[in-house]
Amino acid sequence: MNRHNRLGWRRKGFIFAFLAPTLIAFVIFYLYPIVTVFVTSFCKWDYTNINAPEFFGIKNMWDNYKYIFHTYPYFWEALKNSSLWALLGVAIQIPIATLIALAFSRKMKGVKLIRNIYIIPNMISTAAMGMIFLQLYSPLYGVVNPIIKLFNKDFKDSILLLEGPAFWAMTAAYIFFTGTTTLMILGNIMAVPEEVREAARLDGASGLKQDWYITIPMIKETLRMVCILAATGGFLLYNEVYFLTKGAAGTYSISYVIRELAITSPRTQFGRANTVAVVQILAGMLIIVIINMLFNLTWKRPTKGGKRS
Amino acid sequence: MRKNGQKVSKNRMKKDSKATRIVTVICLCWAAFVALVPLVWLLLSSFKKDPMARPGFMLPESIYLEGYISTFRDLHVMRYFGNSLLISFVSVVISIVMISMSAYVVARLDFKGKKLVNVMLYSTMFIPATALTYPVYNLVNKLHLYDTRGALILIYSCSGLAVSFFVIKNYYMNIPKEMEDAARIDGCGYVKTWQKVIFPMARPGIMTAGVLAFLNNWNEYYWASLVLIDREKLTVPALLSTFTTSFRTNYNGLFSAMVVIILPPVILYCVFSKFFVEALSGGAVKG
Numbered sequence: 368m369n370r371h372n373r374l375g376w377r378r379k380g381f382i383f384a385f386l387a388p389t390l391i392a393f394v395i396f397y398l399y400p401i402v403t404v405f406v407t408s409f410c411k412w413d414y415t416n417i418n419a420p421e422f423f424g425i426k427n428m429w430d431n432y433k434y435i436f437h438t439y440p441y442f443w444e445a446l447k448n449s450s451l452w453a454l455l456g457v458a459i460q461i462p463i464a465t466l467i468a469l470a471f472s473r474k475m476k477g478v479k480l481i482r483n484i485y486i487i488p489n490m491i492s493t494a495a496m497g498m499i500f501l502q503l504y505s506p507l508y509g510v511v512n513p514i515i516k517l518f519n520k521d522f523k524d525s526i527l528l529l530e531g532p533a534f535w536a537m538t539a540a541y542i543f544f545t546g547t548t549t550l551m552i553l554g555n556i557m558a559v560p561e562e563v564r565e566a567a568r569l570d571g572a573s574g575l576k577q578d579w580y581i582t583i584p585m586i587k588e589t590l591r592m593v594c595i596l597a598a599t600g601g602f603l604l605y606n607e608v609y610f611l612t613k614g615a616a617g618t619y620s621i622s623y624v625i626r627e628l629a630i631t632s633p634r635t636q637f638g639r640a641n642t643v644a645v646v647q648i649l650a651g652m653l654i655i656v657i658i659n660m661l662f663n664l665t666w667k668r669p670t671k672g673g674k675r676s
Numbered sequence: 677m678r679k680n681g682q683k684v685s686k687n688r689m690k691k692d693s694k695a696t697r698i699v700t701v702i703c704l705c706w707a708a709f710v711a712l713v714p715l716v717w718l719l720l721s722s723f724k725k726d727p728m729a730r731p732g733f734m735l736p737e738s739i740y741l742e743g744y745i746s747t748f749r750d751l752h753v754m755r756y757f758g759n760s761l762l763i764s765f766v767s768v769v770i771s772i773v774m775i776s777m778s779a780y781v782v783a784r785l786d787f788k789g790k791k792l793v794n795v796m797l798y799s800t801m802f803i804p805a806t807a808l809t810y811p812v813y814n815l816v817n818k819l820h821l822y823d824t825r826g827a828l829i830l831i832y833s834c835s836g837l838a839v840s841f842f843v844i845k846n847y848y849m850n851i852p853k854e855m856e857d858a859a860r861i862d863g864c865g866y867v868k869t870w871q872k873v874i875f876p877m878a879r880p881g882i883m884t885a886g887v888l889a890f891l892n893n894w895n896e897y898y899w900a901s902l903v904l905i906d907r908e909k910l911t912v913p914a915l916l917s918t919f920t921t922s923f924r925t926n927y928n929g930l931f932s933a934m935v936v937i938i939l940p941p942v943i944l945y946c947v948f949s950k951f952f953v954e955a956l957s958g959g960a961v962k963g
Binding site: 377378379381382385386388389390392393395396397399400401403404466467469470473475477478481482483484485486487488490491492493494495496498499500501502503507508509510512513514543544546547550551553554557573574575599602603605606609610621622625626629630637640641644645647648651652655 | 693695696697699700703704706707708710711712713714715717718721727728730731732733771774775777778780781782785787793796797799800802803804805806807808809810811812813814815830831833834835837841865866867870891894895896897898902912913914916917919920927930931934937938941942944945946949952953956957961
């Protein structure tokens, strides 16, 4: 007890000193901006009063929200696109990443080489990948138009400017590059104890069946995490929009709207940008809650293992 | 009954393994296809004198290197790599040192408000950085850091706290408590115990977090394009967005410059792929 007291202040000092830098970073980069975002989403704040945001008053406090929901032309388009990208992240990226991780986990010739090749696109910035796909889609010298011409000889447009195809072209420009996700899943698959696989094999479950009944349930925590990352990643998409379409042909995303309102547009509207940001924060949280709920529901029932075979 | 069952399962195993092999091969082919097509096409196009005359996967008539020569002569790529390297490296060092200190305190010591610290850091995972665009932009301006490399270092050091924190904290949790007691008995204070015993032991976890953070910073485009204007200070991803205007119709030059921009990280990765793969998979996959 005496020793504890003697060490008390040193201990406290140590704890404080070691926590302080992170706490300061948190306050600078997260706490202060978030409070600003929430507060000023209820303020008139644009290029006319850059330094003095002005509260609308209790009666009109929802003015920015009303503007964004009812008047601003791109909000609903952006919300729809971003939500769809979040959904596609989970529905396309995770199954692909899991299948490829399972393939990588088997002993076969060339697996290591292909595994290393598969990670390469993830080492390149999404900005550069966006630029590459912009060229791939070019009607002048790209790869996609010659293929379309095989079926439709007169096709001369850029698919990035056609409403509808533009959305899917943009999605295809990033969604298949799941290298880091695959590695995270692979890491967890390799950590499944060999005895478990052995037991499953004796039970008659091998190959894909074993993966489905044994491996997948065992890596569910990693899957939950990568689902959340893929969904939020899709929801926050910005670089691809900027490099490929700049929002043309119905491809606005929420992040793109925020940046346009706050920085790029000639009549910047900080208050309204922050209103969209509030929506983005809340929707992001909702996505995470939904994914957690889905995971809890899926794995509530005890899985039957490989017994059914 | 039992025997029968075993027989059936054995038969099934053979069948399964064939189906499994086919699926595996399909997956591997897909993986190679997806990763290679865009890159091979880019490389191919960079050798074409006039990409418009030979679109798609048509082979170049002859190998034309003018684009590469002018890239190295006029673009000063090394400067941008220097900027990227400096900014990414400094911010990784700052954030990793900072977080490995705090993570240790949270992982090993009890104190009032520990739960709050955990919740705070956890919550940063759910806060989209793009939502904070204007406040951060404003802050950078107020600190007179706009259009300086310092602004990016500040942003990168403070963002992505959560991932590094949890990776490193998990590593600390796995270090046996006896190690600290031994150091304490040897007369080490708190700081020394951390510095001499714990930090070195958690190195694999710290490396993983560091590699992840470095890759994120190296490839980061959103903030880089927001706070840097001066061409001299741009990072590599931010430089890319100037290409569409600066190359206009010189497609050969555009393709060559893109290859040059992409190559260094790819080469680095190829040389150290073992290290990257191990770090990214949490040490479970040997390269």
